[in-house]
Amino acid sequence: MAPNKLNSSSGNSSVHGSQSDNGFISSFSLFPEKAVQELLQSPVQGSDDHLIEFSEALRTVAKALRRVAEGKASAQAEAAEWKRKFELERARNLQFDSTEKSSLENQADLGDVRINNPANHPPLSKKANERFERCCSSNGICSHEVLRDGKSDSDSKMVRKASFKLSWYCKGEQSDQHKHDVVSFEKGNITTAERSSKQISLKWESSPQTVLILTKPNSASVQILCVEMVRWLRQQKKLNIYVEPRVRVDLLTESSYFNxxxxxxxxxEVLALHTKVDLVITLGGDGTVLWAASMFKGPVPPIVPFSLGSLGFMTPFYSEHYKECLDSILKGPISIALRHRLQCHVIRDAAKNEYEAEEPILVLNEVTIDRGISSFLTNLECYCDNSFVTCVQGDGLILSTTSGSTAYSLAAGGSMVHPQVPGILFTPICPHSLSFRPLILPEHVTLRVQVPFNSRSPAWASFDGKDRKQLEPGDALVCSMAPWPVPTACLVDSTNDFLRSIHEGLHWNLRKTQSFDGPRES
Ligand SMILES: NC(=O)c1ccc[n+]([C@@H]2O[C@H](COP(=O)([O-])OP(=O)(O)OC[C@H]3O[C@@H](n4cnc5c(N)ncnc54)[C@H](O)[C@@H]3O)[C@@H](O)[C@H]2O)c1
Ligand SMILES: Nc1ncnc2c1ncn2[C@@H]1O[C@H](COP(=O)(O)OP(=O)(O)OP(=O)(O)O)[C@@H](O)[C@H]1O
Incomplete structure (x- = not known):
């Protein structure tokens, strides 16, 4: 294991003494084992049996304390995993509830009249159940109509969120099957039943009515485009438009028409936006897409990202052609990339129990745990589910989504991964080890990064490059895949867009082609 080699090559005599029972070196050296070794090797060693006994006792206590700390870490990781599962289940139930609601309403032909209290709902009838099966289980996933707070719009009509259907494409063929099993055991043969990653297509079942436009601040070109786009969407498409408060002020300064x-x-109100908005349009670079994603702490409406930045890995749409692009997106169908997010919990040692954890933070690119302004090495203990992974000694660690694999993780030596690959990248930043290669872990794991009690300095966590939080010794960051991905519209499809962005954005593997003339294999 990497830390093993590093320790032994640096001549640390405490290596064997601090090896724990499950075979890894823990940095929970709460007792100075080096000092104990020195005592053992000193001239007093032979003559003073009591001292030896005392040092042995100290070592036993250190081991016991280490086990307690490890036990606590694994219990906390398990609690976080249960919490994640609970949230996932709750999200599923909520989705199921709204399906139930719309099925019942359709059956009773209630038109626009809605029952707001789910507790009033009778259980699903057999027919409604069959309908749910037909609609959601075998024909892709349907979105469900959501009312805008029960309020009416300016024309005093109820405004519904547009409903849509998602289906999968594989090797150019459409498949409406929504199959949950990845592996089939039919007739005793183990076969792969479904590919986990396919092109997803979104088809509107009712027209989108409300868009949210998010813009990069302090950019004249973005501001000009925003004014034009709002006017066009209102006049030509009759859409309701939401913008940020600062942008509304700018628009009203331009003209009172934008009232x-x-x-x-x-x-x-921001938390309720997903219930009102059918589509989010971003005008800026990748940072604006990250900003848009961060506004939605739960489900995210499809995002159409227009490129007005320098790099644009996640912004495939050309702003010059916005009318044609939006025309075709509002009609559908749209190819979308479902970009996974990570859900991060900071768990303070000072908190009395797991439920005092701070609000989870969702990231689209990555969470970084680094040394901040400290000039000391970071010392981070990493666990994956209940297994010890390694101890990061270096500048820090990046836990990245596959969408974020082309951002900071790439700069730190991580692989570039197609955004539809389900996984979590584990990329060290400047590790002080010759053998610390980056890892890619499966998406179902829960990762825990712990600042050990004996760390020389605190660590710092940052989320998509923002919101720095200090992690004191004893604090931990627990991270797992969030149940709410970010659906971004593709220009062509997720693979074509990904390859185009690494070619155009990074000039990946650009080399002059070797000329034909010259020596040849005879
Ligand atoms: N050494 C580095 O490469 C480094 C250092 C710090 C932060 N970052 C990245 O910056 C991101 C924040 O972006 P920002 O725009 O708010 O800050 P920013 O304005 O500092 O821009 C960072 C750069 O990273 C690019 N970028 C962002 N997400 C990307 C992605 N998924 N794929 C490819 N490139 C991407 C942006 O286009 C931009 O050029 C962080 O999430 C982190 O990944 C990178
Ligand atoms: N609506 C917004 N409100 C506040 N800050 C935003 C908003 N949109 C973007 N930002 C911030 O502005 C910064 C720059 O945004 P963005 O990356 O989109 O533009 P850029 O730097 O010009 O693009 P590129 O990174 O491709 O060169 C980012 O740090 C981002 O978080």
Whole structure:
């Protein structure tokens, strides 16, 4: 194991003494074992049996304490995993509830009248159940109509969120099958039943009515495009438009015509945005897509990212052609990439129990745990589910999504991974070890990064390059895949867009072709 080699090559005599029972070196050296070794090797060693006994006792206590700390770490990781499963289940149930609601309403032909209290709902009838099976289980996933707070719009009509259907494409063929099993055991043969990653297609079942436009701040070109786009979407497409409060002020400064543009007043309203908005348009670079994703702490509406930045890995749409692009997106179908996000919990040692954990933070690119302004090496203990992974000694660690694999993780030596590959990248930053290669772990794991109690300095976590949080010794960051991915519209499809971005954005493997004339294999 990497830390083993590093320790032994640096001549650390405590290696064997601190090897734990499950075979890894823990850095929970709460007792200075080096000092104990020195005592053992000193001239007093032979003469003072008590001292030897005392040092043995110290070592036993150190081992016991280490086991307790490891036990606590694994219990916390398990609790986080249960919490994640619970949240996943709750999200599924909520989705199921809204399906149930719309099925019942359709059956009773209630038109626009909605029952707001799910508790009033009778259990699903057999017919509704069959309908749910037909609609969601075998024909892709349907979105469900959501009312806008029960309020009416300016024309005093109820505004519904547009509904859509998702289906999968594999090798150019459409498949409506929504199969849960990845492996089939039919007739005793083990075969792969479904590929986990396919091109997803979104088809509107009712027309989108509300868009949210998010813009990169302090950019004149973005501001000009925003004014034009809002006018066009309203006049030509009759859409309701939401913008950020600062953008609404800008638009009203431009002209009082933009009075129809809506915004929000507080964070509570931001949390409800996903129930009102059919489509999010971003005008900026990758940072604006990250910003858009960070606004949605739960489900995210499809995002159409227009490129007005320098690199644009996640922004395939050309702003010059916005009318044609939006025309075709509003009609559908749209190829979309479902970009996974990571859900991060900071767990403070000072917290009395797991439920005092801070609000989870969702990241689209990565969470980074680094040394911040400290000049000391970071010392981070990493666990994957209940297994010890390694101890990171270096500048830090990046836990990245596959979408983020072309960002900071790439700069730190991680692989570039297609965004539809389900996985978590584990990439060290400047590790002080010759053998620390980056890893890619499966998407179902829970990772835990612990700042050990004996760390010389605190560590710092940052989320998509923002919101730095200090992690004191004893604090931990627990991270797993979030149940709410970010659906981004593709220009062609997720593979074509990914390859185009690494070619155009990074000039990947660009080399002059060798000329034909010259020596040949005879
Ligand atoms: N050494 C590095 O490469 C480094 C250092 C710090 C942060 N970052 C990245 O910057 C991101 C924040 O982006 P920002 O725009 O808010 O900050 P920013 O304005 O500092 O831009 C960072 C750069 O990273 C690019 N980028 C962002 N996400 C990308 C992705 N998924 N694939 C390819 N390139 C991507 C952006 O286009 C931009 O050029 C962080 O999530 C982190 O990944 C990279
Ligand atoms: N709507 C927004 N509100 C506040 N900050 C934003 C918003 N959109 C983007 N930002 C921030 O502005 C910064 C720059 O955004 P972005 O990356 O989109 O533009 P860029 O730097 O010009 O693009 P590129 O990185 O491709 O050169 C990012 O740090 C991002 O978080």
């Amino acid at each position: 129809f543009v809506e915004t929000w007043n507080d964070d509570k």
